[in-house]
Amino acid sequence: MGFSLTTITSPQVMGILNVTPDSFSDGGVNLTYDNAVESALRMIEQGAHIIDIGGESTRPGAQAVSESEELDRVIPVIEAIRARSDVPISLDTSKTQVMREGLVAGASMINDVNALRADGAIAVVAEYQVPVCLMHMQGQPRTMQQNPTYVDVVADVKAFLQERLQACVNGGINSAEVALDPGFGFGKSVAHNYTLLNATPELLALGQPVLIGISRKSMLGAVTDKPVEQRLASSVAAATIAANFGAHLIRVHDVDETVDALKVVAATKNYQ
Ligand SMILES: Nc1nc2[nH]c(S[C@@H](C(=O)O)c3ccccc3)nc2c(=O)[nH]1
Numbered sequence: 001m002g003f004s005l006t007t008i009t010s011p012q013v014m015g016i017l018n019v020t021p022d023s024f025s026d027g028g029v030n031l032t033y034d035n036a037v038e039s040a041l042r043m044i045e046q047g048a049h050i051i052d053i054g055g056e057s058t059r060p061g062a063q064a065v066s067e068s069e070e071l072d073r074v075i076p077v078i079e080a081i082r083a084r085s086d087v088p089i090s091l092d093t094s095k096t097q098v099m100r101e102g103l104v105a106g107a108s109m110i111n112d113v114n115a116l117r118a119d120g121a122i123a124v125v126a127e128y129q130v131p132v133c134l135m136h137m138q139g140q141p142r143t144m145q146q147n148p149t150y151v152d153v154v155a156d157v158k159a160f161l162q163e164r165l166q167a168c169v170n171g172g173i174n175s176a177e178v179a180l181d182p183g184f185g186f187g188k189s190v191a192h193n194y195t196l197l198n199a200t201p202e203l204l205a206l207g208q209p210v211l212i213g214i215s216r217k218s219m220l221g222a223v224t225d226k227p228v229e230q231r232l233a234s235s236v237a238a239a240t241i242a243a244n245f246g247a248h249l250i251r252v253h254d255v256d257e258t259v260d261a262l263k264v265v266a267a268t269k270n271y272q
Pocket residue numbers: 016057058059060092111112113133135181183184185211212213214215216217251
């Protein structure tokens with residue numbers, strides 16, 4: 001709690017904590033939560049500034065997860081982490097009720113791949129006055145990668161994010177606490193993704209905090225020809241590029257390595 005985007009002066013590492021059953025090898029439920037808490041504490045130890053908890057895999061083609069199933073996954077983990085650490089917790093969800101219960105359970109921020117488009121979502125974030133990340137997605141996870149098409153991907157993404165930002169401001173959310181995110185891999189071709197990465201300065205020019213999430217994504221596999229478990233170097237490269245542009249939040253699986261890479265970025269900027 002008490003987390004704000006307005007105090008960010010250097011790229012912050014957001015450690016990914018997936019609490020979807022397919023993200024754990026074991027079948028045991030309680031082991032899952034112990035695993036999740038241990039994983040969160042390890043990422044904090046490694047230097048993560050925020051832990052991003054998600055209960056619904058937004059894998060293209062993934063089956064939708066019910067609200068009760070998502071709640072059963074994330075609420076106990078938020079409570080368990082909150083009982084052991086004051087680390088800012090970002091809740092990665094698009095469901096209004098999951099947002100509300102997650103904030104009651106101790107989440108510090110909402111991360112919504114659907115940019116608060118669900119009924120009542122803006123009102124919940126406004127009520128709790130917490131930071132929020134609005135992400136661009138073309139279409140929905142089930143079909144978004146079938147044939148992503150844009151007139152001008154950068155202009156389209158910026159226009160969407162500015163429209164969602166305005167909706168949030170109209171709904172009583174403090175604009176200074178709204179981060180914008182181009183949504184790598186969410187309805188984009190490889191070319192669209194790298195064009196958007198190059199356009200990070202343009203997104204930053206909108207004056208809002210910017211969140212970048214490229215870690216282990218297919219845009220990295222496309223250029224390295226490596227499977228998801230062998231994308232550490234390319235993920236760190238992408239994080240370095242984004243941080244060097246000036247992104248505020250970098251969402252990653254590999255916290256230890258990314259923290260070191262961002263120290264090199266910071267050191268380089270120190271001697272500008
Ligand atoms: N703000 C923000 N939230 C996010 N949540 C995710 S889920 C994604 C992943 O690869 O982690 C993913 C996509 C498809 C399947 C599984 C996992 N990606 C982002 C992002 O890029 N930005």
